[in-house]
Amino acid sequence: MDESKGQDKTPRGIQSIEVGGQLLLALAHHGRPMALKDLAREAGMTPAKAHPYLVSFIKLGLVEQDGGSGPYGLGPLALQLGLISLQQYDPVRLATPVIEELALQLGHTVAIAVWGTHGPTIVRVAEGPTPVHISMRHGTVMSLAGTASGRLFATWRTGDATALGEPLPDAGLVEAVRRDGLATSRDGVVAGVSAAAAPVFDASGRLVLALTAIGASPSFNTALDGALIAALRQAAAQLSRRLGH
DSSP states (O other): OOTTTTTOOOOOOOHHHHHHHHHHHHHHHHOSOBOHHHHHHHTTSOHHHHHHHHHHHHHHTSEEEGGGTSOEEEOHHHHHHHHHHHHHSHHHHHHHHHHHHHHHHHSSEEEEEEEETTEEEEEEEEOOSSOOSSOOOTTOBOOTTTSHHHHHHHHHSHHHHHHTTSOOOOHHHHHHHHHHTSEEEESOSSTTEEEEEEEEEOTTSOEEEEEEEEEEGGGOOOOTTSHHHHHHHHHHHHHHHHTTO
C-alpha cells in the first residue's frame, strides 16, 4: 500500500497559471511599466518564455503594452480588480456609511481615497446636495501636489509617493499637513473648488484612507477651527480608533 496517497492535501493547481502569475506579481511589486527583458528577469524566466504569457494577459486585459512595442504595465482588468479589492477592504467598508452621513451633515460631496497602483484613488463617493462640477468618480486618481487627498498621502506615505516619480508638494505644505493633522486645498486644481482631507490610520499607524470633502469655494470653509474641519477630524479619528489606532 502506498502510504503517500492521501497525505498530500495541497489542492492541485495549474502550473502554467502559477508560472505566468509571476509576471503579474513582478508588475504589481514594481508599480510601473517594465521592458520585456527586465520583467522576465524579475519573474525568473527568459524573455522568450515570458512573451506568450504576456500576449495572453493582454488579450484578457490584465496587461497592456505601451504603443504595442513598448514596456508592459498592468491593464484595465487588473486595475478594476484592484479597485474592487480596495472596496472590499475593511477600512473602506467601515468608512462608507460615514461619508454618507458627512455629506448630509456638511452639505458637500465626501469621498474615500485610498492608495492605489497610480497613487491616491477615489473608491467611494457620497454626493452632497449641491453637485460639484469636477471629476470625482470611482477610480479617479488625485494629484499628489495639487489636491488635499494627494498632499495627505504624500505626507504620511512618503515612500510610496516618491516611488511614483510624480511632483510632490513642497516641504512647507508637508510640514503644514503634519502640523494641522489634515490637508486642505483652496482653488487648487480647479478654480472655485476647495477640499479638505482627514487621515484614517490603522493599528500600525499606517495611513489607510482619506476622508475628503469637496465643494464650491464660496461655501466651503477650510478654517481649521470651523465646523467642517471639526466634523472631518472627528469622523477620521473615530474610524482610526475602530481600526485600532
